[in-house]
Amino acid sequence: MSSSYVIIGDGIAGSSAAETLHDAEPDADITVITDEGEALYNRILIKEFAKGRMPEAPISIHSPDWYGERGIDLQLNTHVTTVDTDGHSVETHSGGSYEYDKLLVATGGTPTQLPVDNSDVEGIEHFWTFEDARAIKEGAQAAENGVIVGAGLLGIDLAAICGAQDVEANYLMRGECWWRYALSPEGAEIIHDALREKNVTPVFESGVDHFETDDDGHVTAAVDPNGERFKADFVGAAIGLDFNTEFLRDTDIELDWGIVTDEHMQTNVKDVYAAGDITQFHDVLLGERAQNGAWGSAKEQGSVAAKNMLGEWGEPSETFEWVSSYSITHFDFPFLSFGHPTLGDDEVEKKYSDTEWRRVALKDGKVVGGVLIGDLAPQSKLKQLAREQVDVSDQKDLLLEETIEIEKFDGIEA
Numbered sequence: 001m002s003s004s005y006v007i008i009g010d011g012i013a014g015s016s017a018a019e020t021l022h023d024a025e026p027d028a029d030i031t032v033i034t035d036e037g038e039a040l041y042n043r044i045l046i047k048e049f050a051k052g053r054m055p056e057a058p059i060s061i062h063s064p065d066w067y068g069e070r071g072i073d074l075q076l077n078t079h080v081t082t083v084d085t086d087g088h089s090v091e092t093h094s095g096g097s098y099e100y101d102k103l104l105v106a107t108g109g110t111p112t113q114l115p116v117d118n119s120d121v122e123g124i125e126h127f128w129t130f131e132d133a134r135a136i137k138e139g140a141q142a143a144e145n146g147v148i149v150g151a152g153l154l155g156i157d158l159a160a161i162c163g164a165q166d167v168e169a170n171y172l173m174r175g176e177c178w179w180r181y182a183l184s185p186e187g188a189e190i191i192h193d194a195l196r197e198k199n200v201t202p203v204f205e206s207g208v209d210h211f212e213t214d215d216d217g218h219v220t221a222a223v224d225p226n227g228e229r230f231k232a233d234f235v236g237a238a239i240g241l242d243f244n245t246e247f248l249r250d251t252d253i254e255l256d257w258g259i260v261t262d263e264h265m266q267t268n269v270k271d272v273y274a275a276g277d278i279t280q281f282h283d284v285l286l287g288e289r290a291q292n293g294a295w296g297s298a299k300e301q302g303s304v305a306a307k308n309m310l311g312e313w314g315e316p317s318e319t320f321e322w323v324s325s326y327s328i329t330h331f332d333f334p335f336l337s338f339g340h341p342t343l344g345d346d347e348v349e350k351k352y353s354d355t356e357w358r359r360v361a362l363k364d365g366k367v368v369g370g371v372l373i374g375d376l377a378p379q380s381k382l383k384q385l386a387r388e389q390v391d392v393s394d395q396k397d398l399l400l401e402e403t404i405e406i407e408k409f410d411g412i413e414a
């Protein structure tokens, strides 16, 4: 008899798991449940849509027919409310019930709302779904003045959207530079200059104390903790994610700012797996628990989870071993972060020109992540050093040579 698999979430993690399961077991009974109204699309590209640079059609990856043709039961607009891990079943908001032999939770996160007055009024947008992108595009096109909050990878997308849509914007940051956990002020200054060129002004040691609105309840300004007022008829907020685990509250599944898994994407509860942004997985390269927020990583986790779901519980065949990467393409120069650029106990960095900078994060003498601005050529070699866990503590200078010569490192595999 074929197995039954239920997958919660039709992002890249859930969808890649469904595809892997179907390819290996074409007769398997696979159900994919998503609370979004559309099948898998490219979340990375929705920012280009919101900028007005890309039509909707190429952003879609699968139509509902793609699932139908493979016998996969896709349930759109369906929110999972509870999971019964003893009874092996999943309940939905509409009273639906799905039984499973194996369950994959791939529900990702939802943007955190700013905990300040008026943070839910009209004109304040958060960014995660295609629906959000449609609202952001419309809001930005109609706006004259913008405020962006959240000095990270999603915040900069919102800033770039303002730039592309001719919204004069202030980008309010809490510290002294953009993405202060991964970049130093020297490296971040390259980004600040590029933002200014797009008419987006970085404002440091700032943030939001509260928002002001007009009589119709539409945002008109953000006031920062220093009392400074920034006019805004469009606000983009990206201060982090809340992970979608609410429906697991009555289970014994271990949660910790996401779902805890081992390196095989198995949770602590029999027959339940997790993949994608939602996981706090055991990172075999780092030697500790970690979380990724990147497309390629989520896709790979979905595939690893599925391969292990095909086998016996507790006898996994596949291990997630991955150095993720995340690139930004808003500027004239390329930008890439890899691995865990905000972790580690040491780092080296160097500025090479007005648009070229590199930082490598180290933990216990080994490369765990970094940021490259301007020249991405060292990417594959730095990732190789991370994958092979080469001790570079006595060879840190080599990491900053303009052209990294991998064979110069002691301990690298030829």
Ligand SMILES: Cc1cc2nc3c(=O)[nH]c(=O)nc-3n(C[C@H](O)[C@H](O)[C@H](O)COP(=O)(O)OP(=O)(O)OC[C@H]3O[C@@H](n4cnc5c(N)ncnc54)[C@H](O)[C@@H]3O)c2cc1C
Pocket: 008, 009, 010, 011, 012, 013, 014, 033, 034, 035, 036, 043, 044, 045, 046, 047, 078, 079, 080, 081, 106, 107, 108, 109, 127, 128, 129, 154, 157, 244, 247, 275, 276, 277, 278, 292, 293, 294, 295, 296, 298, 325, 326, 327, 328
């Ligand atoms: C604007 C934007 C730009 C990005 N740019 C990049 C980039 O350039 N490079 C990069 O590597 N990454 C980028 N990312 C991050 C990347 O898109 C994510 O890491 C990846 O999509 C995570 O996939 P996932 O499948 O784990 O989760 P998600 O894609 O979040 O999918 C989870 C799905 O589960 C659904 N769901 C949640 N709870 C329930 C429930 N209870 N019942 C039913 N369904 C539920 C959600 O609605 C969602 O559809 C970007 C993200 C955004 C939002």
